[in-house]
Amino acid sequence: MSTDSLPQTPSATTTPLHLPSDQDASGRTFGWQELAFLRQVLDSGVLTSTKGQFVKQLESSFASMIGAKHVIACSSGTAAVHAAVAAIDPEPGDEIITTSITDMGALTPILYQGAIPVFADVDPHTYNVTAESIRAVISDRTRAIIVTHLFGNPCEMEPITQLAKSRGIPIIEDCAQAFLSSHQDQYVGTLGSIGCFSLQQGKHITTGEGGLVVTNDDDIARRLFLFINKAWGYGDEQPDHYFLALNYRMSELQGAVAAAQLGRLQSVVGSRIRSAIELSNKLDGIRGLATPFVSERIVHTYWKYCLNVDERVIRGGAPALGQLLKDRGIACAPRYIQKPAFECEIFRDQRTFGNSRFPFNLARPAAVDYSPEKFSGTYTALSHVLVLPWNERFEDRHVDFIADAIIDSVAELTK
Ligand SMILES: *Cc1c(COP(=O)(O)O)cnc(C)c1O
Numbered sequence: 001m002s003t004d005s006l007p008q009t010p011s012a013t014t015t016p017l018h019l020p021s022d023q024d025a026s027g028r029t030f031g032w033q034e035l036a037f038l039r040q041v042l043d044s045g046v047l048t049s050t051k052g053q054f055v056k057q058l059e060s061s062f063a064s065m066i067g068a069k070h071v072i073a074c075s076s077g078t079a080a081v082h083a084a085v086a087a088i089d090p091e092p093g094d095e096i097i098t099t100s101i102t103d104m105g106a107l108t109p110i111l112y113q114g115a116i117p118v119f120a121d122v123d124p125h126t127y128n129v130t131a132e133s134i135r136a137v138i139s140d141r142t143r144a145i146i147v148t149h150l151f152g153n154p155c156e157m158e159p160i161t162q163l164a165k166s167r168g169i170p171i172i173e174d175c176a177q178a179f180l181s182s183h184q185d186q187y188v189g190t191l192g193s194i195g196c197f198s199l200q201q202g203k204h205i206t207t208g209e210g211g212l213v214v215t216n217d218d219d220i221a222r223r224l225f226l227f228i229n230k231a232w233g234y235g236d237e238q239p240d241h242y243f244l245a246l247n248y249r250m251s252e253l254q255g256a257v258a259a260a261q262l263g264r265l266q267s268v269v270g271s272r273i274r275s276a277i278e279l280s281n282k283l284d285g286i287r288g289l290a291t292p293f294v295s296e297r298i299v300h301t302y303w304k305y306c307l308n309v310d311e312r313v314i315r316g317g318a319p320a321l322g323q324l325l326k327d328r329g330i331a332c333a334p335r336y337i338q339k340p341a342f343e344c345e346i347f348r349d350q351r352t353f354g355n356s357r358f359p360f361n362l363a364r365p366a367a368v369d370y371s372p373e374k375f376s377g378t379y380t381a382l383s384h385v386l387v388l389p390w391n392e393r394f395e396d397r398h399v400d401f402i403a404d405a406i407i408d409s410v411a412e413l414t415k
Pocket residue numbers: 076077078079102103105106148174176177198199200209210211
């Protein structure tokens with residue numbers, strides 16, 4: 001094919017720059033440490049964590065890193081949330097408050113344990129649940145509150161903790177997107193009764209699939225451990241299978257990679273924060289565009305970088321800006337998720353176990369009332385947010401490229 005006749009006019013502003021991505025080697029870091037640990041596992045011939053050392057090492061290193069008493073590794077973030085809910089041991093039809101903007105892996109475990117996910121609305125600026133939105137849906141059947149530190153930005157925990165304490169309701173923190181995020185100098189995952197983390201491909205650090213569940217409470221730790229191990233009483237004098245539970249263990253192969261990845265976590269988080277602040281500074285003062293809101297004494301670890309787009313100022317709002325950025329080679333996601341979790345078929349049609357609709361058949365009508373007027377924050381958040389993938393490998397040139405593209409695109413949409 002001849003391209004002779006095509007004008008060759010690449011310019012600095014139009015040549016797309018490949019941005020490091022967490023979906024491939026460009027934005028993931030695996031090195032000699034991961035390989036050395038994997039080799040040790042294979043050489044030992046012990047691939048199960050019930051006998052090996054790497055998962056145990058991962059658990060104790062992460063515990064000391066975030067200041068938690070117990071860490072139990074498992075097969076995914078979904079498994080971590082499932083173990084947390086199972087540790088609370090709700091009665092069928094009990095309610096667990098959660099958020100309308102999250103990963104489905106944080107919701108289906110509630111249903112598997114026979115409990116009803118009750119959705120709290122989110123703050124349209126932080127995308128997180130708040131004490132007010134939780135209070136609006138609390139009932140005498142509420143058995144736990146799941147707070148999700150979305151995109152790496154911690155929820156406003158003080159009033160939430162106060163509310164939960166006053167009602168005697170335990171808090172489960174979903175930290176899948178919030179490794180080393182902190183709130184008043186305390187790491188997330190240790191602010192409630194149980195914290196859940198994910199090591200899936202696209203999280204801050206990864207072992208492909210994997211999870212970590214965290215607690216300071218000895219009894220809860222015991223139940224978490226049992227739930228992940230078919231409730232088999234390892235080490236007990238007369239072990240038995242004590243209750244309904246699954247095999248959710250992490251393998252030593254995953255543990256080896258995760259243990260090595262953990263050594264990179266501080267630097268991954270530090271780098272993401274530095275480049276995110278740099279972008280926020282560059283975008284400061286642009287009318288109609290809000291950079292991530294971070295309140296005082298909170299550390300946001302930027303799993304993603306969210307812009308909030310005011311369509312009254314920027315023509316076409318987040319979708320239009322997103323399209324222009326994509327045209328310039330910048331992957332981004334207007335809305336983050338296409339619709340609130342409760343609009344998915346699993347909730348809309350209550351498709352669970354056969355035709356039973358269990359546990360929805362036990363729900364109070366108010367607990368499964370998803371009327372849009374109850375979720376104005378959620379709908380506003382989804383229509384205004386533009387999510388940019390973020391990565392620890394971003395250098396100044398990447399941030400400049402993104403900033404210039406945003407500034408030019410906003411100019412185009414406001415002229
Ligand atoms: C990724 C994620 C999960 C589920 O984790 P998996 O490891 O993918 O099962 C749960 N909650 C949130 C907020 C997540 O981002």
